[in-house]
Amino acid sequence: GAGVSQSPSNKVTEKGKDVELRCDPISGHTALYWYRQSLGQGLEFLIYFQGNSAPDKSGLPSDRFSAERTGGSVSTLTIQRTQQEDSAVYLCASSLLPGQGAYFGPGTRLLVL
Amino acid sequence: DQQVKQNSPSLSVQEGRISILNCDYTNSMFDYFLWYKKYPAEGPTFLISISSIKDKNEDGRFTVFLNKSAKHLSLHIVPSQPGDSAVYFCAAYRLSSGTYKYIFGTGTRLKVLA
Numbered sequence: 001g002a003g004v005s006q007s008p009s010n011k012v013t014e015k016g017k018d019v020e021l022r023c024d025p026i027s028g029h030t031a032l033y034w035y036r037q038s039l040g041q042g043l044e045f046l047i048y049f050q051g052n053s054a055p056d057k058s059g060l061p062s063d064r065f066s067a068e069r070t071g072g073s074v075s076t077l078t079i080q081r082t083q084q085e086d087s088a089v090y091l092c093a094s095s096l097l098p099g100q101g102a103y104f105g106p107g108t109r110l111l112v113l
Numbered sequence: 114d115q116q117v118k119q120n121s122p123s124l125s126v127q128e129g130r131i132s133i134l135n136c137d138y139t140n141s142m143f144d145y146f147l148w149y150k151k152y153p154a155e156g157p158t159f160l161i162s163i164s165s166i167k168d169k170n171e172d173g174r175f176t177v178f179l180n181k182s183a184k185h186l187s188l189h190i191v192p193s194q195p196g197d198s199a200v201y202f203c204a205a206y207r208l209s210s211g212t213y214k215y216i217f218g219t220g221t222r223l224k225v226l227a
Contacts, residue, residue: 033215042218045214056214058214093157098213099213101147102159104158107155
C-alpha cells in the first residue's frame with residue numbers, strides 16, 4: 001500500500017517499561033508529524049519533522065518522550081518508563097511539503113497497565 | 114487554552130439533507146484551516162482545506178466557509194450520505210510560526226440517518 005503505516009497496531013505494556021512506536025511515511029513525503037489522541041480528547045500535537053530534523057518538539061509531554069527520523073523516512077517515537085496517562089492512540093502523519101494536508105496512518109493503540 | 118473549538122460534540126442529519134459542522138478559533142494569525150474525517154479504528158482522512166485569504170472552498174459535496182471577522186469556519190456536506198457518518202475534526206496552523214503543527218479541535222460526531 002502507498003499510505004502511512006504504523007507498527008505495532010496495538011501495544012499493551014506494564015507501567016515503567018519502555019516502548020517504541022514506528023512510522024513509515026508515504027515515500028517522498030518530507031514532513032512527518034506525531035500526534036496522540038487520548039480517550040475523549042482531540043488530537044494533540046507531539047512533534048514535527050522536516051527531513052531528519054525536528055524544528056518543533058514543543059508538544060512532547062515530558063523528557064520521557066523522544067523521537068527520531070532517519071533517512072528522511074522512517075520515524076520512531078520512544079516512550080521511556082511508561083505511565084498510565086501515556087495510554088492513547090499515537091498517530092503519525094506525513095505530507096509532501098510542510099503545511100499541506102497531511103495523510104495519517106491508522107495509529108498505534110497504547111495501553112499502559 | 115483551546116485555540117480551536119468544536120462546540121457540538123455530535124450531530125444527526127437525515128440522508129439527503131445538508132450537514133453543517135462548525136468550528137471556532139481564537140488565534141487570528143492562523144493561515145490555513147483543514148477538515149479531517151475519522152472512522153473508528155482508522156487514522157484521520159484529509160477532506161478539504163482553506164487559506165485564510167479565501168472565504169470559500171468547494172470540492173464536490175464538501176464546501177468550507179471561512180468568516181475571519183467572526184473567527185468561524187464551517188463544513189457543509191450536501192447531500193449527506195450514510196457513509197459520511199464519522200467524527201469530523203477541524204484544524205488550523207500558522208505558516209509564520211516556523212512550525213507546521215496543526216491545532217485540532219475536539220471533533221464532532223456526525224451521524225447520517227438513512
